[in-house]
Amino acid sequence: MVQQAPVPVPDSVLEVAGVDKSFAGVHALIGVHFTLRQGEVHALIGENGAGKSTLIKVMTGVYRPDAGRIRFAGRDREFRNPLEAQAAGISTIYQEVNLVPLMSVARNLYLGREPRRLGLVDVRRMNRDAAAELRRFGVDTDVTRPLRTLGLGAQQMVALARAVQVDARVVIMDEPTSSLEPREVDTLFEVIRRLKDHGIAVVYVSHRLDELYAVCDRVTVMRDGAVVHTGEIAGLERLKLISLMLGREPATVREEGATAFDADRDAATEGRPALRATQLNVRHRLHGVSLDIRPGEVVGLGGLLGAGRSETAKAIIGALAADGGSVEVDGTVLRRRSPAAAMRAGVVMLAEDRKAEGIIPSLSVRENIALAALPRLSRAGLVSQAKQDELVRFFMDRLRIKASGPDQRVGDLSGGNQQKVLLARWLCLQPKVLLLDEPTRGIDVGAKAEVQALINELAGDGLGVLLISSELEELIEGSDRVVVLKDGRVVGELAGDQVSEDALLGALAQDGQDRQVGQVGQVGQDRQVGQDRQDHDKEPQS
């Protein structure tokens, strides 16, 4: 027998081996192995917080790994900054267009490597080359105008043109299609295929499964900072892919109930809806989303990351400008669409990112709670201290907020209690409908259970609740009904007994055309590549 030494994959261009990375004690990456072969398109997927972005940043020199090594083009490398990674041949296109909006399109394309003559930038040649270059990417425009005057899709194309223009051996694309029109997506795919033909490897991060099947060769799935699967994408079932991402075996049905939701609560299923949203459209994000929430009902919004869940909630309260559609509260159509108008009508939203969008850490519990209710508590511009105290005390009791007193700084409270303070702030306004975007994210288990129990109680009190959660159990056990979104469309609705993990996974795995409500079972086997894109193409161009 011939002994064979383990030979490294000969055509691997970028190899990440056993990389760990943690931030302030939180493990963002744990022993990650990732191999990118020359000329392949490699999908990198996972839910929020799975570690995709951290991995990309480690590969591109933004972060240094705590342990493990990175091999690039056959050599161990340690990139100290993005510049070094770029010089070595790793180009990255970030999700947010990272260009300079005030500078001209041509300048943006050539920043740092402008063509020069006699030591000076040859502006005329730069503009001419830029125009020619961009035309190949389907962007035909005056390249001397400021970048910001271009549409988002065109800006993304400029970023892409920039990335592939340097001598790249690896191009990393972080959700490149999130702001593209369907036709621009086609152009992008064409570009990707050509990159591939030239032996350039592409890392493709996207949440749109159809795209992955259309353009990628292999896939790496990450969950909780670790790689849980790597392999060919052809032959991998959608359902399997989703269950890998979410960490749920589709076959396993458990009914223990890992959450604090009361399974027996009777939901109101009749009567006038507290909130009715009809045909909400937001450019690129939502396409005719409609849903009802009845008083006392918890409606879950299901869907993968990027399906348009947060966008739906934001469009309802008017924080995202909708192109069309209407919102009715208690039978009255909201005429003005703004968060303030929604608030007056009785619809409030608990934002996903409580640090950025809600809490004011340097103020006290009292001030944070009373903030939104101040106009209501004041007379002739003066705030009644007594009324404020009464209100704050009531809610601290009611929501079991653990603080040393109403004067404690909110910044010093735990995440769960901060969330309760925010909830109290909105409840002060006596809303009819509560939109909760990831209400238990980032809070510890005990507090989580309390918040879940509270949601239950509030619905019991007759409040209509819209619940967005990436945690399947929370969604399934907390909701009376689940509306399933995919690529900004409602693709299914689960009610009653259908509200189960299997049904939800099945609905998530559905192909674009397969939109029967709550259909479970055989879906997932018949993968139809590119079906959804054909759907897109039928849309009128806006």
Added chain:
Amino acid sequence: MSPTVLPSTTTPAGTGPAAQGARLPLRERLAGQIQHRGALAVLVLVAAIASATSATFPTWSNISSILGNNAFVWLLALGMTFVIITGGIDLSVGSMYALGGVLGAYGAQTGGTWLAILLPLAVGAAWGTVQGLLIARAGMAPFIVTLAGLLGARGLLQAVTREGATTYLVPAGSWFRNLGAGVWTPVVLVAVLFALGGLLLTRTRFGAALTALGGNENAAVLMGLPVARAKVLVYLLSGTLAAAAGALGSARLGSGVTTIGVGYELTAISAVVIGGTLLTGGSGSIGGTVSGVLLLAVIHNLIDHYFSQYGSAFTDTVNGAFLALVVLLQTLLSRTQQLS
């Protein structure tokens, strides 16, 4: 800069969804023009009105006094333009101007012309470098660092002159005096430096990096531009120019004046902003700054001429009003541009 891997066309030109017509809408182009050339238009207007209504304004003696007496100070605005384009601010230039003057006179008195030129340049460059390092590497706010620089340079000046007790004179026969004499030498010197500055900003990679850094620092870093180095260089440049301006001023005056330069940094900032450079960074031009300094000088001259009984207090009021107007206009313009 390898040729791209793409073949000639993937989408027929002009049919792609991203194609948006070759030209900007008129309204937006107009807004852009006002931002970039507004100061020039106002300058022409003011000069035309002044020439028509005053017999003394358009005379050579008046114009030469405007140019000759102010030219060196305009170098502060030149340096400031670079700093502001990166989104920073340099408050130390007024003090550095005075310090450069004293060092220039000291050099001329003790070591001759070479020392008179090199000493202020070296001190200005070193001072600017330290400020730049504190801002770029230590991440301190430019306002605070250069405010400390303003106080520090003033203090150094007091120390060098023993609180004004010692006055350094440029020897009467020194060649150094030629640099500041007359009208043409200062004007040509300053014009050449402005022209070089314009070239640096628009036609070099360094200039592009400055504009990019002021427009979106995060993007500039991710694009691999040498952001930290550019920041240090910009303060180095500003400090050097301020010290050089002071030294040349001392060549003109014949001595190092310790009380000079107070508040000059603010005039420089006004000139830059009036010239259309965004105070938030990312957009600006040397040509605009030229219009800005000339406009302020002409207004100054007119006020001296017509309202001499009110004194210089009135000048500052007009400067202030102008600045407020320009910033208001900039805000309105950028709103116009964002809307479309």
